[in-house]
Amino acid sequence: MNELLSLLEHDARRPLPELAAILKRSEYEIEKDLKTLENERIILGYNTLIDWNKAGTDKVTAFIEVNLTPQRDVGFDAIADRISRFDEVRSVYLMSGNFDLLVIVEESSLQAIADFIAQRLATIDGVTSTRSHFMLRPYKKDGLLTGPKERDHRLVVSP
Amino acid sequence: MSLDWNARISPTVRAVPPSGIRKFFDIAAEMEDVISLGVGEPDFVTPWTIRESCIYGLEQGRTAYTANRGLPELRAEIARHKKEQHGLGYDPKTDILVTVGVSEALDIALRAMLAPGDEVLIPEPCYVSYKACAMMAGGVAVPVPARIENEFRVTADDLEAHITGRTRVLLIGYPNNPTGAVMRREHLMELARFAEAHDLLVISDEIYGDLTYGDEPHVSFAALPGMQERTLLLDGFSKAYAMTGWRIGYALGAPELIAAMTKIHQYTMLCAPITAQLAAVEALRRGAKYRDKMVAEYNLRRGFIYRGLTKLGLSCFEPKGAFYIFPDIRSTGLSDQEFAEKLLMSEHVALVPGSAFGDCGQGYVRCSYATSLEKIDEALARIGHFLARHT
Numbered sequence: 001m002n003e004l005l006s007l008l009e010h011d012a013r014r015p016l017p018e019l020a021a022i023l024k025r026s027e028y029e030i031e032k033d034l035k036t037l038e039n040e041r042i043i044l045g046y047n048t049l050i051d052w053n054k055a056g057t058d059k060v061t062a063f064i065e066v067n068l069t070p071q072r073d074v075g076f077d078a079i080a081d082r083i084s085r086f087d088e089v090r091s092v093y094l095m096s097g098n099f100d101l102l103v104i105v106e107e108s109s110l111q112a113i114a115d116f117i118a119q120r121l122a123t124i125d126g127v128t129s130t131r132s133h134f135m136l137r138p139y140k141k142d143g144l145l146t147g148p149k150e151r152d153h154r155l156v157v158s159p
Numbered sequence: 160m161s162l163d164w165n166a167r168i169s170p171t172v173r174a175v176p177p178s179g180i181r182k183f184f185d186i187a188a189e190m191e192d193v194i195s196l197g198v199g200e201p202d203f204v205t206p207w208t209i210r211e212s213c214i215y216g217l218e219q220g221r222t223a224y225t226a227n228r229g230l231p232e233l234r235a236e237i238a239r240h241k242k243e244q245h246g247l248g249y250d251p252k253t254d255i256l257v258t259v260g261v262s263e264a265l266d267i268a269l270r271a272m273l274a275p276g277d278e279v280l281i282p283e284p285c286y287v288s289y290k291a292c293a294m295m296a297g298g299v300a301v302p303v304p305a306r307i308e309n310e311f312r313v314t315a316d317d318l319e320a321h322i323t324g325r326t327r328v329l330l331i332g333y334p335n336n337p338t339g340a341v342m343r344r345e346h347l348m349e350l351a352r353f354a355e356a357h358d359l360l361v362i363s364d365e366i367y368g369d370l371t372y373g374d375e376p377h378v379s380f381a382a383l384p385g386m387q388e389r390t391l392l393l394d395g396f397s398k399a400y401a402m403t404g405w406r407i408g409y410a411l412g413a414p415e416l417i418a419a420m421t422k423i424h425q426y427t428m429l430c431a432p433i434t435a436q437l438a439a440v441e442a443l444r445r446g447a448k449y450r451d452k453m454v455a456e457y458n459l460r461r462g463f464i465y466r467g468l469t470k471l472g473l474s475c476f477e478p479k480g481a482f483y484i485f486p487d488i489r490s491t492g493l494s495d496q497e498f499a500e501k502l503l504m505s506e507h508v509a510l511v512p513g514s515a516f517g518d519c520g521q522g523y524v525r526c527s528y529a530t531s532l533e534k535i536d537e538a539l540a541r542i543g544h545f546l547a548r549h550t
Contacts, residue, residue, distance in 0.1 A: 082214075085207040087449070120208065125218050 004033055005042070010143070012046040051138075051146055061090075061106050061135040062113050064121070065099035067128045076100055079126045088116045099131070110134070175291045178515070187509040194538045196526040197509040199336060201401040201482075205438070206449035209400065212441035213434050221433055227425040228417075229257025229409070230436045236443040237409055244368075245382040247392075253414040256421055257439075259431050261366050261395040261408035262288060263424070268362055268391050268410060269296035269328070271419040277327040282313035283517025284485070286336045286364070290517075299325070304519035310476045311340040311485070315353040322357055329359045331380065334367035337516045337525035338485040339461075339478020341371055344378045351383045360416075361390045366408070367481040369399035369450060372458045377480070381411070388413050398481075399450045400442040405435040457482050460528040460535055467539040468526070471546055482529040485513065489522040491549045499524055501549075506541040 003023060007014060020027045037043040052059040068079055076094055080101055084092045091104040103121070107113045113132075122130050138146045165173070187193050204210075228234065234251035241247045249255055258264040269279065269292050279293040283302045290300040303321050305313040318329070329350070333342045342350075354361050363380035371377040381390040395408030410420060461484070465477050468486050475486035488498045495512035502508050510527075513520030528535060
């Protein structure tokens with residue numbers, strides 16, 4: 001299974017026949033494994049990594065440090081879940097250190113993010129403070145460099 | 160000794176037939192592996208931001224009654240929304256009533272308008288409540304069959320044939336459940352002239368208004384020249400914002416009519432639940448992008464199911480609104496009831512016989528495409544399998 005996952009990790013679009021050939025198994029078996037991995041939520045999805053700004057669509061990303069008052073029995077989980085469900089929120093992590101949650105928000109404008117923080121996030125019972133950092137430029141995103149495609153510098157024929 | 164319940168139940172209520180939709184769902188509910196194209200509600204859950212605003216309201220202790228007419232901030236948002244959508248001006252203080260779904264609005268509207276024996280023109284096929292509500296309000300429901308040649312749009316000529324001295328109200332619902340038909344401006348203008356000529360009040364149920372596909376946006380009946388005063392516009396949150404279970408709708412109309420409806424509403428319902436009203440405020444403030452996303456998804460499925468059914472040889476017109484398609488199944492030689500029953504029993508696909516929506520729905524079935532593409536695909540395959548044995 002982990003071999004299959006490694007093959008898909010950086011290219012979710014690898015065709016089934018190719019996967020089957022590499023792993024020396026039938027397409028049917030691979031398909032079944034994929035279903036299992038999806039059902040067990042080991043594979044969470046098959047997103048496409050897009051540089052929206054390059055595509056001409058404005059996106060603003062903010063990294064928000066959030067401090068919370070933990071709640072009895074559930075600790076940080078209930079509030080983290082509540083925050084996670086907002087569409088604007090791309091990622092939520094529980095952190096060690098000076099703050100509790102790192103919330104990554106993506107929206108079309110600064111104004112939209114400000115609205116989200118002031119009206120939604122900061123007003124949640126248990127959120128004691130927020131501190132926002134706006135992303136200026138991505139250099140690498142989820143393991144992928146964002147710059148131009150790298151050329152093959154090798155000679156056409158070499159010993 | 161047991162009571163004679165037949166004599167104890169009001170004759171008005173006894174005269175109302177039970178809903179033809181429910182019967183099927185009781186059978187389908189017992190089956191495993193059923194694909195349902197029978198459900199008249201979105202398969203999306205309410206967008207989180209709307210749900211969360213309700214949770215927030217509860218945390219803040221917003222649990223009391225509201226004004227009879229609804230939260231002032233909700234009425235203000237509704238007024239703003241209708242201004243933006245159709246350029247219509249409604250005064251939040253006098254022209255708007257927030258109700259428990261459009262269902263309640265329809266009920267109290269008819270009760271406010273009708274004297275015993277007054278007639279209501281109801282184009283069919285139509286939503287199952289229209290006739291029943293008119294009857295329970297003491298009125299007489301006069302069904303007017305819309306014709307397939309007109310893609311199930313009702314025309315002034317159709318209506319003219321049913322007008323009498325007792326006709327008081329015209330009740331229309333476009334985009335239409337169950338046919339997916341829409342009325343464009345020119346079609347509505349014809350009805351507007353008809354309503355004016357016969358001095359009728361018009362109830363326009365526009366709950367599917369946001370679910371209109373293609374380049375031409377939905378035209379509200381109230382926005383036609385001279386029609387705002389005689390039109391009671393009904394709308395709600397169930398379909399566009401996937402909020403069916405919240406039960407929240409609203410009526411917009413002349414202050415006198417809204418005041419009369421409010422009188423019934425305050426004595427019977429008091430107010431719509433505050434939790435749902437708070438969520439509705441959020442839907443109007445921040446829900447548009449989620450609504451648009453859902454509409455885009457329905458549109459995708461609409462094309463898919465239309466092509467699928469046509470390819471299977473079932474004739475149907477391309478629906479332009481709501482999330483239903485209404486194929487003609489007469490080529491199978493089965494009645495719509497038989498078709499729906501046999502399809503459910505042999506292929507485990509649930510849909511609703513057209514006759515549940517009026518006699519002129521006979522020979523048609525309603526398929527809802529408020530379900531995932533994957534399921535629609537499977538349902539089409541099963542219907543294809545079924546048709547192979549019945550044509």
